[in-house]
Amino acid sequence: MEPAKMxxxxxxxxxxxxxxxxxxxxxxxxxxxxxxNQMLEFTYRYVTTILEDAKIYSxxxxxxxxxxxxxxxxxxxxxxxxxxxxxxxxxxLDIARQKNQTPLPLIKPYSGPRLPPDRYCLTxxxxxxxxxxxxxxxxxxxxxxxxxxxxxVSSRPSTPTLGAPAAQAVSMSAKxxxxxxxxxxxxxxxxxxxxxxxxxxxxxxxxxxxxxINPSLIGPKNILITTNMVSSQNPSNESNPLKRKHEDDDDxxxx
Amino acid sequence: xxxxxxxxxxFLRRSNLRESEEILRxxxxxxxxxxxxxxxxxxxxxxxxxPGGDADAAGGEALLSRVTTAAATAxxxxxxxxxxxxNGFAVGGGVAVEDxxxxxxxxxxxxxxxxxxxxxxxxxxxxxxxxxxxxxxxAELSQLxxxxxxxxxxxxxxxxxxxxxxxxxxxxxxxxxCYYQDDLRVLSSLTKKEHMKGNETMLDFRTSKFVLRISxxxxxxxxxxxxxxxxxxxxxxxxxxxxxxxxxxxxxxxxQIDAMVGSLAGEAKREANKAKVFxxxxxxxxxxxxxxxxxxxGENEEGKPKKKKPKKDSGGSKSKKQDPNAxxxxxxxxxxxxxxxxxxxxxxxxEAARRVRLGPECLPSIxxxxxxxxxxxxxxxxxTDDSSMIVGGFxxxxxxxxxxxxxxxxxxxxxxxxxxxxxxxxxVLERIMxxxxxxxxxxxxxxxxxxYGTSFSPDRNYLLSCSEDGTVRLWSLQTFTCxxxxxxxxxxxxxxxxxPYGYYFVSGGHDRVARLWATDHYQPLRIFAGHLAxxxxxxxxxxxxxxxxxxxxxTVRLWDVLNGNCVRIFxxxxxxxxxxxxxxxxxxLATGATDGRVLLWDIGHGLMVGELKGHTDTVYALRFxxxxxxxxxxxxxxTVRLWDxxxxxxxxETDDFTTATGHINLPENSQDLLLGTYMTKSxxxxxxxxxxxxLLLAAGAYSSQ
Numbered sequence: 001m002e003p004a005k006m007x008x009x010x011x012x013x014x015x016x017x018x019x020x021x022x023x024x025x026x027x028x029x030x031x032x033x034x035x036x037n038q039m040l041e042f043t044y045r046y047v048t049t050i051l052e053d054a055k056i057y058s059x060x061x062x063x064x065x066x067x068x069x070x071x072x073x074x075x076x077x078x079x080x081x082x083x084x085x086x087x088x089x090x091x092x093l094d095i096a097r098q099k100n101q102t103p104l105p106l107i108k109p110y111s112g113p114r115l116p117p118d119r120y121c122l123t124x125x126x127x128x129x130x131x132x133x134x135x136x137x138x139x140x141x142x143x144x145x146x147x148x149x150x151x152x153v154s155s156r157p158s159t160p161t162l163g164a165p166a167a168q169a170v171s172m173s174a175k176x177x178x179x180x181x182x183x184x185x186x187x188x189x190x191x192x193x194x195x196x197x198x199x200x201x202x203x204x205x206x207x208x209x210x211x212x213i214n215p216s217l218i219g220p221k222n223i224l225i226t227t228n229m230v231s232s233q234n235p236s237n238e239s240n241p242l243k244r245k246h247e248d249d250d251d252x253x254x255x
Numbered sequence: 256x257x258x259x260x261x262x263x264x265x266f267l268r269r270s271n272l273r274e275s276e277e278i279l280r281x282x283x284x285x286x287x288x289x290x291x292x293x294x295x296x297x298x299x300x301x302x303x304x305x306p307g308g309d310a311d312a313a314g315g316e317a318l319l320s321r322v323t324t325a326a327a328t329a330x331x332x333x334x335x336x337x338x339x340x341x342n343g344f345a346v347g348g349g350v351a352v353e354d355x356x357x358x359x360x361x362x363x364x365x366x367x368x369x370x371x372x373x374x375x376x377x378x379x380x381x382x383x384x385x386x387x388x389x390x391x392x393x394a395e396l397s398q399l400x401x402x403x404x405x406x407x408x409x410x411x412x413x414x415x416x417x418x419x420x421x422x423x424x425x426x427x428x429x430x431x432x433c434y435y436q437d438d439l440r441v442l443s444s445l446t447k448k449e450h451m452k453g454n455e456t457m458l459d460f461r462t463s464k465f466v467l468r469i470s471x472x473x474x475x476x477x478x479x480x481x482x483x484x485x486x487x488x489x490x491x492x493x494x495x496x497x498x499x500x501x502x503x504x505x506x507x508x509x510x511q512i513d514a515m516v517g518s519l520a521g522e523a524k525r526e527a528n529k530a531k532v533f534x535x536x537x538x539x540x541x542x543x544x545x546x547x548x549x550x551x552x553g554e555n556e557e558g559k560p561k562k563k564k565p566k567k568d569s570g571g572s573k574s575k576k577q578d579p580n581a582x583x584x585x586x587x588x589x590x591x592x593x594x595x596x597x598x599x600x601x602x603x604x605x606e607a608a609r610r611v612r613l614g615p616e617c618l619p620s621i622x623x624x625x626x627x628x629x630x631x632x633x634x635x636x637x638x639t640d641d642s643s644m645i646v647g648g649f650x651x652x653x654x655x656x657x658x659x660x661x662x663x664x665x666x667x668x669x670x671x672x673x674x675x676x677x678x679x680x681x682x683v684l685e686r687i688m689x690x691x692x693x694x695x696x697x698x699x700x701x702x703x704x705x706x707y708g709t710s711f712s713p714d715r716n717y718l719l720s721c722s723e724d725g726t727v728r729l730w731s732l733q734t735f736t737c738x739x740x741x742x743x744x745x746x747x748x749x750x751x752x753x754x755p756y757g758y759y760f761v762s763g764g765h766d767r768v769a770r771l772w773a774t775d776h777y778q779p780l781r782i783f784a785g786h787l788a789x790x791x792x793x794x795x796x797x798x799x800x801x802x803x804x805x806x807x808x809x810t811v812r813l814w815d816v817l818n819g820n821c822v823r824i825f826x827x828x829x830x831x832x833x834x835x836x837x838x839x840x841x842x843x844l845a846t847g848a849t850d851g852r853v854l855l856w857d858i859g860h861g862l863m864v865g866e867l868k869g870h871t872d873t874v875y876a877l878r879f880x881x882x883x884x885x886x887x888x889x890x891x892x893x894t895v896r897l898w899d900x901x902x903x904x905x906x907x908e909t910d911d912f913t914t915a916t917g918h919i920n921l922p923e924n925s926q927d928l929l930l931g932t933y934m935t936k937s938x939x940x941x942x943x944x945x946x947x948x949x950l951l952l953a954a955g956a957y958s959s960q
Contacts, residue, residue: 025443026440027440083453085454086746086766087766088458088459089455089462089767092767092784093784093785096768096782096784099819100819100820102780104588104781104816104817107590107591107758109591113731113738114590114758114773114774114775115729115738115739115774116776116777121739122739122740123736123738
């Protein structure tokens, strides 16, 4: 990708020769050979756009031919659209005068990271978690609850997990019937995405934000339930194709 | 028959039949309401084109203009706006009929001054006169050539005399100075009136007055010559488009003039550089420094090390008088010092104690960071103050941050994990970092155009980047995500910089303004408008009260943050300015441009005090060493040069004459001041940085040609 000297005009088409001459006249001596192609493309695109617009204008004016006025009008309209130039000087001086009259705002001390109000920042999550409707499970006995797994030390907080209200976890564990001794152990509720739908897990919290359950809420059982912003909640249930199709219809439901 | 009416008026005026003209005009006003504005404006221009050198005609012009405006308002709003629009972009100080400034301002700045075919005669007549004048006056009067040439050419183009304009250009463009050749090339492509409309720089040039500094004797000579009958046209043009700043004293030599001219708007008026500038530094807050050895020295505002006992904390500062050149501490609101900032300052002072004293005998070592495989895409570089991180902005719109020290870059743990850590432990700041994300390089995506400027915040928490997409983005260096996008410039933003105290930052772009922002406001706090062309470089003064901007119109302006006023205009460069550096004591400014020269300016007096010639290509990087002894400059010609700053700034002649007239007599001492030239292997130098111990770091991208 080295900038070449002027391309040899011997075998180039006439348009390219003209373009090379224009570049030379404007004082540009070193440029990559692709520049001529790009300039020619631009020229072609611009001219055809203008001529098409001019044809439309002349048709609108019920003229049989396109004449100079139509072309002039087309150029003027396109210039206002595509080739905007920065505001004129007096306008800038005016707004500068206005802006510079207000005194500099005082800085509140100890206010943490100084950022504009949230709606002007890019710090908000750029996704939304789907709200889940409570669906009556047709297949009885199907485990539609998050599975409790006893994993004390090995549970790493960083694994994507889905949180569930503590009370429910406890009650659900009862439903599952898994013999789990809850005393004095740390648990991580893991919901493998390939398994049960967790719709019922969140009937009370239709939009699951990054809920962090305070350990004190859980009480002596010391169950720590962690949530993660990158939620692996995936209502679609691979094991049940019917259910998944249903889900797809609801993709853009109201939230 | 509107046209005939107007033509009759014109004839009467030309023949100096004042009274009959008045009568006819009065009667014409009675028919006022069918005088179309469109008919009026070219006719008005033609009428006013009659030789208007004497006061009578000036009165006549004013009367006619009143007729014009009266008729315009009588016709109706749309017609009036049509008239005003056609004259609209000539508003603003363009016309020099001194006794009728308010009325004249409404009219076009480009009245037809005489016959277009005679322009060549006028110009060559003036040329002949100047070439035959005395040597001492010739240099000064030659300054007239360029602005006259451009304005006459633009007038011909504006009034649509294309062939005359072309021949005028052909004949005289070779006579102009070499440093105007770029402008002339742009001018040669402007052949029609429509071409002028989109070119903001040309429009600004038309409406602003080109400033010339001429001694009184030369001016008298010129005036006498031009006020003779046959040269009246040029006199009108001179009055209209030029502002002649007259000074009493010896005429300047060609060399002196050449040093100062070159900008798009001529030189700077003397009043522009008379405002008081607080160039002193702000007081460093005194606080207890935990000493590990007895000879630790604190710093006061002058940078002179001062012995300080560890017990006293503010006793030392009370005994020092307030520096009269320093701004009051609360002139502009500045963020308070946090604990982390205090720790940083302590580190700074410790490093300062181990700093190498540089000088002509002790040159700094230079460590060059080469960006490989950038394929000419490296467009911006910055290094933190403690030299721990380096950031590169690239043409593919990415921003890449590297760690220069062995310590890797880590991002903060997620919210979930943060709840697990022990918040009371001593090393909590280490614990919040997530070891799994440690890496030497972090890439930040977000811009949609090449990134032209980058700047670290002094507390190393934030990074700014500005891009061709018109936004300035604030990135967090703790999570390595984008926090805010500041939209305001709708055109490419060429440079941005954080204030030395954080919280404020400045950006400058293609829309010819620089903006001052605060991180917690989504709109700018100040807008610095005044440049005629793009703002290419923006820098804060060390005391954060002033901002220097360099522009493509070849001037450097110094702006006051408090009220947005332009307090200094420095002209002298012959090309767009690409680098600015303030000296650590705040008194001097160094600027580098595409002409390869580095110019040194005294901010307090507003004068040029030095010129460093040596580079053969654009100077893209300038930096003073930590105590201001050495100035390092890096350029596109693949070299880094070191200059002796102490010698350049000593024994300045600042007697009354110099300050009054702004004359400078620059010594030709570039060779003496040059301490060393260091070549790189075909790597243009894009950034320079002195570490706290005065090691020079340089950065650039290897380009294989």
